[in-house]
Amino acid sequence: MKWQFDRACRQGMLAGLLTALCLAAGAAIFLHAERDQKEIEARAAAEAFASRITQRTYETVSPVYMLASMVKLNRGEIPEFDQVASDLLQEFPLARALELAPAGVVRQVYPLRGNEAVLGHDLLKDRGRNREAHLAVFRRQMMVAGPFELIQGGLGAVARYPVFLMGDQGKASFWGFAIVLFHVKELLTSAGSMEIERKGYAYQICRVMPDADGGECKVFAQSSAAELCAPLGVTVDLPNNTWRLSVAPLAGWIDQGHWLAAIAIVVLGGLAAGYARWQACRQAADDAGCDESTVAE
Numbered sequence: 001m002k003w004q005f006d007r008a009c010r011q012g013m014l015a016g017l018l019t020a021l022c023l024a025a026g027a028a029i030f031l032h033a034e035r036d037q038k039e040i041e042a043r044a045a046a047e048a049f050a051s052r053i054t055q056r057t058y059e060t061v062s063p064v065y066m067l068a069s070m071v072k073l074n075r076g077e078i079p080e081f082d083q084v085a086s087d088l089l090q091e092f093p094l095a096r097a098l099e100l101a102p103a104g105v106v107r108q109v110y111p112l113r114g115n116e117a118v119l120g121h122d123l124l125k126d127r128g129r130n131r132e133a134h135l136a137v138f139r140r141q142m143m144v145a146g147p148f149e150l151i152q153g154g155l156g157a158v159a160r161y162p163v164f165l166m167g168d169q170g171k172a173s174f175w176g177f178a179i180v181l182f183h184v185k186e187l188l189t190s191a192g193s194m195e196i197e198r199k200g201y202a203y204q205i206c207r208v209m210p211d212a213d214g215g216e217c218k219v220f221a222q223s224s225a226a227e228l229c230a231p232l233g234v235t236v237d238l239p240n241n242t243w244r245l246s247v248a249p250l251a252g253w254i255d256q257g258h259w260l261a262a263i264a265i266v267v268l269g270g271l272a273a274g275y276a277r278w279q280a281c282r283q284a285a286d287d288a289g290c291d292e293s294t295v296a297e
Contacts (some may be wrong), residue, residue, distance in 0.1 A: 020040045035253045046247040050236045052191040057238055058184045060094040061159035067178035068161045076175055085110035099179035117152045136162045137174055143240040147220045156183045197223050204228055208242040217244050219229050
């Protein structure tokens with residue numbers, strides 16, 4: 001009888017193990033499918049947010065082209081600059097200040113109040129942040145520099161458009177910069193930073209540093225949740241500047257309740273199958289023992 005009992009135990013353990021393995025495989029497939037679906041949804045949300053950031057940035061820096069055209073039209077000046085700048089800021093509310101920098105030195109800014117510190121700033125000689133200015137002149141393209149701490153205070157970014165004027169001999173020479181300044185927090189809010197949090201995502205935005213080895217990315221904005229678990233990333237394309245947006249679900253890629261349910265199903269299912277098989281084998285052994293006793297009598 002003992003060997004029959006041992007056999008029932010072994011068969012019960014084997015049945016429980018096989019059942020648990022099958023249930024574990026099924027749970028893994030289910031959880032993997034859930035993660036894949038969440039990644040699809042998160043990537044769609046991240047790409048939409050990144051697209052809105054790009055769109056808002058291009059809209060915000062649009063006045064720089066208008067300023068540059070006026071400078072060219074008036075041979076290096078903008079009559080009634082304050083009035084022109086005031087009108088442009090009303091049309092483009094995310095732009096916080098407009099500047100003119102002949103020869104790279106800021107000489108005019110609107111509004112002046114709160115921006116007094118920027119007057120006289122030599123963009124080409126400021127070693128801490130002149131890389132983009134020199135690159136804009138070299139490429140003859142508008143560049144978005146930053147984000148960085150502004151001289152006048154706050155975290156912001158600037159779009160600098162290098163203006164070239166044609167000389168009497170038909171040769172273009174560098175006149176200076178037309179500049180638009182904007183605040184990063186206002187831009188992100190307009191692009192939907194609060195909306196993506198309401199959808200259940202944490203985010204982080206960093207700037208890919210152009211001079212850094214290994215593609216260092218300096219974080220300048222993030223949601224209230226400080227830590228991102230295995231985030232996915234998308235690129236935010238700006239004029240001659242690159243930001244990186246990372247997004248992850250606040251609740252994790254797999255719902256904790258689903259994890260616990262899967263573990264419970266695997267454990268309890270394996271135990272139930274093993275117990276059922278053990279009971280069946282034990283009953284069969286008991287029946288066989290009864291038959292042997294009957295024959296012996």
